[in-house]
Amino acid sequence: MATTGPGKPVSASTARGGHEGHGGSGAGAPARRSTIRDVARQAGVSVATVSRVLADNYPVTHTTRAKVLRAVRQLDYVANAHAKALAGTGVETIALVLDDITWSAFAQIGAGVEQEAARRGRLCLVCTTQGDRQRELAVVNLMREQHAAAVILVGGIQYTTEYRERMSRFARSLDSVGSRLVLCGRPPLADDLPATVVEYDNEGGAYGATAHLLSLGHRRILFVGAQEGQSTADGRLSGYRGALADYRVAAAPELEREGLFLRDAGLRAVREALREQVAFTAVFAATDMVALGALEGLREAGLRVPDDVSLIGYDDIPMANELTPRLTTVHVPYQELGRTAARLVLDRRDGVGGAEDRTRLSTHVVVRGSTAPPAPGPR
Amino acid sequence: MATTGPGKPVSASTARGGHEGHGGSGAGAPARRSTIRDVARQAGVSVATVSRVLADNYPVTHTTRAKVLRAVRQLDYVANAHAKALAGTGVETIALVLDDITWSAFAQIGAGVEQEAARRGRLCLVCTTQGDRQRELAVVNLMREQHAAAVILVGGIQYTTEYRERMSRFARSLDSVGSRLVLCGRPPLADDLPATVVEYDNEGGAYGATAHLLSLGHRRILFVGAQEGQSTADGRLSGYRGALADYRVAAAPELEREGLFLRDAGLRAVREALREQVAFTAVFAATDMVALGALEGLREAGLRVPDDVSLIGYDDIPMANELTPRLTTVHVPYQELGRTAARLVLDRRDGVGGAEDRTRLSTHVVVRGSTAPPAPGPR
Structure with missing residues (x-):
């Protein structure tokens, strides 16, 4: 709280x-x-x-x-x-731009930025874009005009040429008025661009989650939430594949299920896999929201978690710890991510610290009640 | 989503x-x-x-x-x-001011304001104050300077003279530059003040929740989350008492437990009531977050919900529907509250509609799995 x-x-x-x-x-x-x-x-x-x-x-x-x-x-x-x-005159602001304020992980980042902004006498303004580029552009321009100390863009993206060009324009445009572009939870841009990057170990977390299931004895692990080209989803799928390879477990296309980072996508993917009679003893949901849907899909098929099927999520949103069983997941320090983003730009602005402009926070698996060794017998 | x-x-x-x-x-x-x-x-x-x-x-x-x-x-x-x-020139903004962006109910209001702002070509800026009046003042002044279309203040408050005077100053100050103060989920101010008020039926929802438990046969209902002078908590307690009175059930001071609207407060209140051997067959938690803590308190005492004790929350945050059992609660149309707040001020600004400046949305009980008739035998 x-x-x-x-x-x-x-x-x-x-x-x-x-x-x-x-x-x-x-x-x-x-x-x-x-x-x-x-x-x-x-x-x-x-x-x-x-x-x-x-x-x-x-x-x-x-x-x-x-x-x-x-x-x-x-x-x-x-x-x-x-x-x-x-x-109200000259009070500096930090703008935080995200898709949807009701997404827990984003709200946690917002709380972190707000905490650090408050400590340093700044206001934090959060603007949601609903994924609309025109609204993103409008916010960046508005904040540029108002000489915001920084504009922090949050969340995974399609890492296209168009995206890189757009961010380059934002970075230069903000820099030209003494403001600063910050990318939070996104891959870095070209080295020479004036931008600050605060990442977390996205792929490492997924590797850890998969290794946790493998070390319990699972070999058929359903990955739910693949989205080709989306930076966050790609990193998580890549960590999953990397752990399988290190454990010499062959990847199987039918185990990699597509889906957005939404509850409903988890439900649909699990239903489809069960209907197709794909064999699996564990589910790795690419986000906790996806895990919620997967849990419902397993339950409606009469499968118990973790007795029949293990389930692991990603993000460690507050809800993960309220489920029955409590959800094993990958902890991402979202509040700390927000605090760090604000700290780096304000250190730069206030001329303190080493003007660090790139950092990566670590992630780790939180083992709770939704994972266990696979049940004996065929599945 | x-x-x-x-x-x-x-x-x-x-x-x-x-x-x-x-x-x-x-x-x-x-x-x-x-x-x-x-x-x-x-x-x-x-x-x-x-x-x-x-x-x-x-x-x-x-x-x-x-x-x-x-x-x-x-x-x-x-x-x-x-x-x-x-x-980015002249794009109008609506500012939303709240205590904490990670509170689900507030985030839902934010999503509603954002949706309506987007439909009408405006940007929505969310600013969190952590309950700090200086930050609230700084935001209002900043938004006044920037000629925001409106400043929406959200959430319950201590309804003191100081508060009323502060809001009067805000209302007049914003009005003087063509902006508008909006109070969302708060009691109205004096009639002659230039402010828009969007409420929900806070007391009615609590009355309905209590009546639901009473009609199931419960007579000893623990109310958790009383906070004297806090407008939202007072309304909910008042609805609880009103329903008891209408069912001719005597109110009992030991059944009214104090606590902030936090998970931890629910846990502590239930622990205390059990330690004091207060008899009750149902818990009415003043918010769903309080209900989460109450649920933990009941479980650690070996009490099953709803077999041994019924539990009802308030707010209907998304988490309520993910619990086991699913939480019976009072639905507050928070997104609609946000949309309505934005719609009323933008209608006024754009000169459409009847310049309505006060409205109240209804609430209703959503019956799920956490309430049942009281168990036979003493408790």
């Missing part, structure tokens, strides 16, 4: 009164606004240290914290930053 | 090419942009009819639709509206 972030800059100045106003920085503000560099100089520490104290996201000694907070008070630094936010 | 809305205006002009641009309305645009009134005059229909055809949200005869679409083409009306969006 939501944590109310420490948000020191915000709460510190609440006492100044929450009345509305707009324009100007209010009476009593110094002629030139203090910057984070001024605070660092005054406190005798690095800019990165000031940022850490204000963001409260790294361990810092008490002495250092006290020095920084004293400098902050002396220079009225926090009050300045907050006065801007209060006035 | 997401529907790709009909979005006629957007898809119609996709053929014009998706290249970036900014400023101006592009070559070939007429000197004065056609308005919806021009289209209505040309087609010989009302402005409301044009809006309905474009939004595709009311039944309209084929003949009327054809007339309107012909006028739209003749006046290049759609292409104009879309050219603005393409350029």
Whole structure:
């Protein structure tokens, strides 16, 4: 659930009164606004240290914290930053662009971006496009005009030439106004483009899920959710195939079932496989939503999970842990992905840190109740 | 899941090419942009009819639709509206402000606002505040500056004098720049304030849930999630008490348990009630999230749902239907709530419809597998 972030800059100045106003920085503000560099100089520490104290996201000694907070008070630094936010004038925004706000994984990324934005005194604006490129373009242009600190695009894509060209235009267009394109959970672009990339180990997670089933003794594993050309689905299928190969288990085309990342696709794929009498003892659903549908498909055929068929998902959305049995799945640190995306662009913007612009978070299998060794006897 | 809305205006002009641009309305645009009134005059229909055809949200005869679409083409009306969006210049936004994007009910409202905004050629920006008033104020001020079509505030609140004064300031401040405050799932303000209110029958839903349990024969019903002064919780508790009174069942203070609308609160409340040996045969959880925790609390005590204890939730989030047993709950039309909020403010803005500014959607009990008559014998 939501944590109310420490948000020191915000709460510190609440006492100044929450009345509305707009324009100007209010009476009593110094002629030139203090910057984070001024605070660092005054406190005798690095800019990165000031940022850490204000963001409260790294361990810092008490002495250092006290020095920084004293400098902050002396220079009225926090009050300045907050006065801007209060006035709604010049408050910086980070835009997050995704297909559908009701998808749990996307919402978790959004919560992560929001948390980091809040810690750093920014607002996060989430815009959903329903997969419509015209809406995506409209958002990017709007955010460019409004000089958003960054525009974060989230989720798997068809990795086509058209896509790469579109992202190149976005990257250059945002860069030209001092903003930044961030790709989150997507493959990187050409090296020379001004963009930040925050990935997770998509293929590795699928490899781990498949290896988990193989090590339990499963050899006929139905993969549900293949979508040729879709970056996330391709990575997951590739991890599945890689684990099979390493375990010297032949891949079988009839075990690779197509389907979008939707509940209904899982239901249909399992129904079809059962109707075609494809033999399998386990199902690897490409997302937890697909697993929900697969679970229904197995149940309506009278198959028990995990007694008759094992089931593993991918994403570890909150719902996975509420099912009966609890769903074994691949944990993707979606909130952390969002926090990292926001942190990298804000570090760059605030001139702290090493201006890192590419990172990859790891994934791991969470073993719960929906996987077990295969039942003896034919299936 | 997401529907790709009909979005006629957007898809119609996709053929014009998706290249970036900014400023101006592009070559070939007429000197004065056609308005919806021009289209209505040309087609010989009302402005409301044009809006309905474009939004595709009311039944309209084929003949009327054809007339309107012909006028739209003749006046290049759609292409104009879309050219603005393409350029990112002047594309109107609706802002949605909520506490936490990972709360299913809020995400559903967001999806509804987005769907209606997309149909009407607007962008929807979602901003989460983590319950921080300073962030709420910053968003409202930012959206005021950017002349957002509306700012929709979502979710229950402490209905204090401070709150009413804050909302009055927001309403007047937004109104002064032609924008509009919308309260969604909250009680109305004073009648003379320029604000739109979209509610649902919160108390009626709780009355229905309690009456469902009473009619099954339950008399000792644990209410979990009381929060004095919180508008949503108060309404639900009030519906619970009202149904008890109508069934001539005495209310009992030990059956009304406090707790936030969180999973953990449901778990703790049930554990406490069991430890205190409070007798009950059913649990009414004030939200489905609270019900998840209550379910865990009952299970860890060895109680079966619904054989030993019945359980009913509230909200009908997607997860409710995935539980074992499927959760009986109160359906709140959250997506429709979002769509309605967006529709009312856009009707007002576009000068169509009757400028309705207050509405209330109904709620109803969805009976699934978690409620049954009470078990015979003492409990």
